Amino acid sequence: SYWITYSFSNSDGCTDTTGAAITIHALPTASIAYGTYCARDSAEVTLTGATGGSFTSTSGLVINKTSGTVDLAKSTVGAYWITYSFSNSDGCTDTTGAAITIHALPTATIAYGTYCARDSAEVTLTGATGGQYTSTSGLVINKTSGTVDLAKSGVGSYWITYSFSNSDGCTDTTGAAITIHALPTATIAYGTYCARDSAEVTLTGATGGSFTSTSGLVINKTSGTVDLAKSTVGAYWITYSFSNSDGCTDTTGAAITIHALPTATIAYGTYCARDSAEVTLTGATGGSFTSTSGLVINKTSGTVDLAKSGVGSYWITYSFSNSDGCTDTTGASITIHALPTATIAYGTYCARDSAEVTLTGATGGQYTSTSGLVINKTSGTVDLVKSGVGSYWITYSFSNSDGCTDTTGAAITIHALPTAT
16 A cells, blocks of 8 residues: 655645555466367366456357366367456456367267178278277277178177277277177088989088089989989089078088999890700899799809799899999890600501501601601601611601790511511
């Protein structure tokens, strides 16, 4: 506080003084400080000095007038000047200020989807690049590229977080869900077969798939049954394509080999019940011959003992195989006709007149004998007068309607007549 004296005079040269008191109060002091921020959360003021003042700024900055706290998330990005107006108990006022800068947050979105557990999944990234990808245990992810190794990851659902920043040093995160479904599983098995009938698949696991193979193999796409008889012999790979309720697909496969059947033909014919009949065999050798009861056949050679077999028609089956172990059968018919039967009888005669044959059985045959005997070839009558005396054997050759022939014979003796004069 001070006393101020005023000295003064008039035109008459008279002087006087007067005075007044003056008091000077100190100004309040304060300083505020902010900084540079990213547009999230809030910024608190650093205040030194007089408290209880009021904070103001220009449009775009959302600030609490009492506390000076700036709502960074709601404020518009940019640079501002914040003024702090304050006073003291003497009623003195002042202002101070500080700059604040709010930088925009970086922006980015990522997207994944739903996958099956094979190959890899690439991220769909929009916005800030150069960030880092993380997730929970079980998901195998490249931290830099965001590529997920689906085959090595565990099946299930995961949340992937992408952390990123911009040139102002502001950071943010975004995320996306990814789901990995298990692949369906299945195995199929075939084997080695001979080219007959069909082969069924042995399927374990997922059903309802589709079977395919290369040209030459005739396969039912739905059941996997292979038509061995219609397929071309050789080795094939059969692929089974299948899926599960999640829409995941996979394939498995198996080899199948089809060996050619051995080939052979046999032929017999029509025979008479004597001697034996040889088979005419073309193709695979070393097989076995069989037939029904009544036919006497050598199982190894196929030779039929006609004399010991019963007359009639038979079917002979030839069973054979090849080096691949494939077997087959073929067959042929054989007919054995009965031999005709006949007996003839002569006797002992004197050299006069003629001798008639006694014939039983097949007729229509022919009679023959050695030189010296005069015999009718058709009737068998012997001319005893013209024949030479002695003993002879007469053969009778005959046949039946089946074309089978036979012979029989009988002895005849011719004695000389006595002579006298």
